[in-house]
Amino acid sequence: MAQHTTEANVAIVTGGGAGIGRAISLHLAEAGHRVIVADLNGAMAEETVALITAAGGQGQAETLDITDEKAVAAMIERVGPLRCLVNNAGIFNVKPFDALEAEDFRRMYEVNVVAMFSLCQCAAAAMGQGGAIVNIASRAMLGSAQYIHYATSKAAVGGFTRSLALELAPKGITVNAVAPGVIETDMLRARSDTNLDALRALQPGGTLGTPDDIAAAVAFLAAPQAGFITGQTLLVDGGRSLGGALGI
Amino acid sequence: MTVENKLALITGAAGGIGRATAELFAARGAQVIAVDRDAAPLQELAQSGITTIIGDMTDPALPETLAEEITRIGKPLAILVNNAGIGGGGRLDQTSDEELRRYMEVNVVGLFRLARFAVGQMQAAGGGSIVNVASIYAEVGAQNSSGYSASKGAVAALTRQMATDYGPEGIRVNAVAPGLIETPLTAERIRTEAWRHEIFVEQSPMRRVGQPQDVAQAIAFLASDEAAFISGESLRVDGGWAMGRYPREAQI
Ligand SMILES: NC(=O)c1ccc[n+]([C@@H]2O[C@H](COP(=O)([O-])OP(=O)(O)OC[C@H]3O[C@@H](n4cnc5c(N)ncnc54)[C@H](O)[C@@H]3O)[C@@H](O)[C@H]2O)c1
Ligand SMILES: NC(=O)c1ccc[n+]([C@@H]2O[C@H](COP(=O)([O-])OP(=O)(O)OC[C@H]3O[C@@H](n4cnc5c(N)ncnc54)[C@H](O)[C@@H]3O)[C@@H](O)[C@H]2O)c1
Numbered sequence: 001m002a003q004h005t006t007e008a009n010v011a012i013v014t015g016g017g018a019g020i021g022r023a024i025s026l027h028l029a030e031a032g033h034r035v036i037v038a039d040l041n042g043a044m045a046e047e048t049v050a051l052i053t054a055a056g057g058q059g060q061a062e063t064l065d066i067t068d069e070k071a072v073a074a075m076i077e078r079v080g081p082l083r084c085l086v087n088n089a090g091i092f093n094v095k096p097f098d099a100l101e102a103e104d105f106r107r108m109y110e111v112n113v114v115a116m117f118s119l120c121q122c123a124a125a126a127m128g129q130g131g132a133i134v135n136i137a138s139r140a141m142l143g144s145a146q147y148i149h150y151a152t153s154k155a156a157v158g159g160f161t162r163s164l165a166l167e168l169a170p171k172g173i174t175v176n177a178v179a180p181g182v183i184e185t186d187m188l189r190a191r192s193d194t195n196l197d198a199l200r201a202l203q204p205g206g207t208l209g210t211p212d213d214i215a216a217a218v219a220f221l222a223a224p225q226a227g228f229i230t231g232q233t234l235l236v237d238g239g240r241s242l243g244g245a246l247g248i
Numbered sequence: 249m250t251v252e253n254k255l256a257l258i259t260g261a262a263g264g265i266g267r268a269t270a271e272l273f274a275a276r277g278a279q280v281i282a283v284d285r286d287a288a289p290l291q292e293l294a295q296s297g298i299t300t301i302i303g304d305m306t307d308p309a310l311p312e313t314l315a316e317e318i319t320r321i322g323k324p325l326a327i328l329v330n331n332a333g334i335g336g337g338g339r340l341d342q343t344s345d346e347e348l349r350r351y352m353e354v355n356v357v358g359l360f361r362l363a364r365f366a367v368g369q370m371q372a373a374g375g376g377s378i379v380n381v382a383s384i385y386a387e388v389g390a391q392n393s394s395g396y397s398a399s400k401g402a403v404a405a406l407t408r409q410m411a412t413d414y415g416p417e418g419i420r421v422n423a424v425a426p427g428l429i430e431t432p433l434t435a436e437r438i439r440t441e442a443w444r445h446e447i448f449v450e451q452s453p454m455r456r457v458g459q460p461q462d463v464a465q466a467i468a469f470l471a472s473d474e475a476a477f478i479s480g481e482s483l484r485v486d487g488g489w490a491m492g493r494y495p496r497e498a499q500i
Contacts, residue, residue, distance in 0.1 A: 166494050169453030169487070181477070204415025204479065213477035220469045228427075228462035230454065230488040239415045239479035242408055 010082050011222065012036040012075075014066050014119065015089025017044030019185035020136065022051070023211030024086055027219040029057030036079055038064040039089065066115035076122040084222045085123040087116040087135045087157075094147050105149045112153035113160065120164060120175075130172040132222045135161050136214070137179040139237045154179070158233045165231030174230040176221045181237025184208040204239040250473040252277035255323045257314065259305065259362060260332030261298075262289035264431025265381065268460035269329055269467050274298055276468065281317060283310075284332065305332045305358030311365035324373035327471045328366035330359045330403075331381040340394040348395040355399035360406065363421075367414060375418025377471050380407050381463075382423040382482060388490045404482055411480030420479040422470040427486025429458040453494045454487035 011028045015021035017039030029035045029052040037052075039045040042063030052059035062075055066089050076082070091111045095104060120133055140147065141155040157177055165175040182188070182199050189196070200206055217236045220226055235241055256273050260266035261282030270282045270293055280298045284290050290300040301317060303310045318325055333355045337343055363378060370376030385393055386400035404423060411421040428448040430438060437444055438457055448457050466485045469475055484490060 162491050165488050166453050166491055169494065170455060170496075172454075204412060205418065206416065209477040216474035216476075217478065220474065225465040226469075228454065228456075228458045228487045229466065229483065229485050231491045232484050234478070234483060235481055236475075236478050238477045239411050239420075242412045242480040 010034050010036065010079060011084035011086065012038055012079065012082065012119075012123065013086045013088055014038050014064070014115075015040075016048050017041045019187060020180065020183060020211045020214045021086075021088040022048045023215035024088055024218050025059065026052060026055065026057075027212070027215035028084065028086070028222065029059055030055065031219050031223060033084060034058040034060070036060050036062055036075075038062040038066070038075065040065050066119060067110050069118045072115070072118050073122050076119075076126050080126065081128065082123055082126040083131050085119060085127075085131075085133045086218055086222070087119055087133070089115070090136060090153075092147070092150050095149070096146055097148055100149060108149040108153045109156070112150070113156045116157065116160065124168055124171070124173060127171075127173055131174075132226075133164070133168075133173065133175045134218050134221050135175070135177040136218075137161070137177045137233055139179050139181045139235055139241050141179060141233075142241055161233060162231045169230055172227075174221070174227060176226075176229060176231065177233040178214055178217045178221065179233050179235045179237070180209060180214045181235070181240045182208050183214060184210060202240060204242065207238065209236060209238055251327065251468060251471055253279065254326035255279045255281070255318065255321060256327035256329065256471065257281045257283065257318075257325060257362075257366065258329040258331060259283045259359075260381075261293060261300075262286040263332075264433065264460040265426065265429060265463045265467075266329075266331040267293065268464040269331065270298055271296070272461070272464045272468050273327075273471075278327070279321065279323065281314070281321075283314070305354050305362070308361065310358075311361060314362075314365065315369075318369065324376075325366060325369040326373070326376050328362065328376070328378045329381070329467055329471065330362055330378065331467075332358065333381060333399075335383075335393065335396050337393050337395045339392055343395045348398070351395040351399040352402075355396070356402045356406075359403060363406070363410060367410070367419060370419050371414075371417055376420075377475075378410065378419065378421045379467050379470050380421070380423045381467070382407065382425050384425045384427045384484060384486050384490050387425055387482070387484070407482060408480050415479055420475070422475070422478060422480065423482040424463055424466050424470065425482050425484045425486065425490075426463045427452075427458055427484070427489040429460060429463055429485075431460060447493070448489065451493040451495050452487055452489045453491065454489075456487060458485060458487060 011033035016037035045061035262284035
């Protein structure tokens with residue numbers, strides 16, 4: 001991956017304190033960005049920055065609740081000219097349809113959709129002419145049982161990505177999404193209700209994805225080399241969705 | 249991007265996208281075998297250390313020639329970029345059986361045959377990565393080019409089929425779907441045909457057509473280990489064109 005030498009090489013990664021966001025932060029730092037690691041959990045964001053620094057990169061931790069519009073605007077103002085934004089922070093929980101309440105939907109959309117909007121609006125203004133936004137969707141967007149509030153919030157990410165791509169294209173800002181399949185994060189491994197072997201059996205290649213798999217796709221779409229790619233949602237799921245939402 | 253030291257076979261390497269891809273792979277340290285039926289431009293690639301083979305996609309003996317070359321090099325085939333193709337044409341009522349067959353013969357049968365050859369090589373080696381060059385015309389409705397679009401639709405379906413069949417053997421198969429790309433062949437048309445300029449530049453979200461390098465970068469990413477968990481995907485490299493036309497404000 002080419003190193004960015006322009007001045008505005010700053011990238012913001014939300015939810016960069018853990019899992020996929022941490023890997024994205026490390027990859028973007030390696031590609032030459034100064035990475036602002038923004039996370040609700042400031043201590044975890046600091047840990048990510050320590051890893052970036054140890055690898056010879058530049059990073060800075062920000063304690064941020066992405067649903068706090070004022071805090072988002074203030075942070076982006078502090079950061080200044082921006083080259084890249086990765087909307088990675090998101091929440092997930094399982095709840096069958098008959099048990100769901102409107103409040104579950106609202107909370108899910110507040111974090112996974114509305115906060116993404118606020119971040120994009122502030123970031124696009126800070127990008128001037130040229131930049132890249134990458135949103136993290138999920139293969140759940142294709143349709144998933146037991147968490148319709150999450151699945152539809154991620155489908156919204158796809159529609160948002162295409163629409164904003166159209167609106168920002170004339171400014172030279174690309175907007176793309178990466179839709180991860182099942183990714184083996186520390187959190188997933190820690191969940192007692194998840195049978196990892198059963199999940200592996202659904203994969204054409206027999207393996208689950210890693211945070212690095214997602215980070216590499218994000219780094220590609222964020223780089224100037226992908227400057228003619230916009231509005232796309234790239235599934236990174238090891239081919240799991242080839243047979244549609246249910247897998248093959 | 250890690251294509252370094254890998255043996256990569258690139259078809260249609262004398263043309264716009266193929267040539268940019270061959271040069272990018274070589275610059276990233278891959279060992280490239282470049283195939284095309286057009287001999288003269290291949291010679292320039294040969295001068296930069298790329299192995300070149302003059303061959304026709306419609307020749308059933310092409311895989312044999314390639315197998316011999318790969319044996320001579322003594323390295324397993326890790327990557328196939330199925331890029332050779334022919335385009336153009338008109339609406340269905342203007343397209344003869346013969347013309348349709350020509351698109352199918354190169355864009356589908358030739359590509360299918362080479363893919364079958366590469367899968368055999370990759371099975372023996374325990375894995376590999378194939379990138380097919382489809383087209384945005386495989387995904388959205390477009391004026392004219394009915395025979396061409398049908399052939400690229402076949403490439404898109406074959407990509408998913410192969411990814412499903414060979415995923416368990418460690419072979420990833422993806423496609424790129426380029427929008428209008430400026431190559432020696434298309435540059436003239438983009439400049440002189442007003443309607444083409446209007447639709448593909450003025451009304452395209454990014455206000456430009458693509459360059460061969462734009463597509464080469466996407467191919468190199470999908471072929472590399474960075475894309476190890478991506479299979480069966482078709483990545484549009486079209487500047488947002490297929491999402492919808494986006495005229496300038498004054499025209500809305
Ligand atoms: N892990 C998977 O298999 C998988 C699959 C598909 C999609 N995803 C998506 O990938 C993204 C990252 O997921 P992950 O698995 O790494 O999750 P994770 O829970 O391990 O990490 C999410 C991070 O976001 C932070 N965060 C949560 N709410 C926040 C808020 N309001 N403000 C700021 N930060 C906040 C958390 O503190 C945490 O550090 C999410 O958008 C998720 O939906 C994950
Ligand atoms: N240029 C575009 O706008 C565009 C858009 C979408 C898709 N594509 C696809 O990209 C691929 C490359 O196209 P390009 O634009 O670089 O075109 P190009 O004409 O510049 O290159 C195509 C190359 O394929 C070779 N070729 C054609 N038929 C062959 C055969 N039978 N045997 C061996 N070689 C043969 C040609 O000699 C040529 O060098 C094609 O598959 C094309 O359909 C191009």
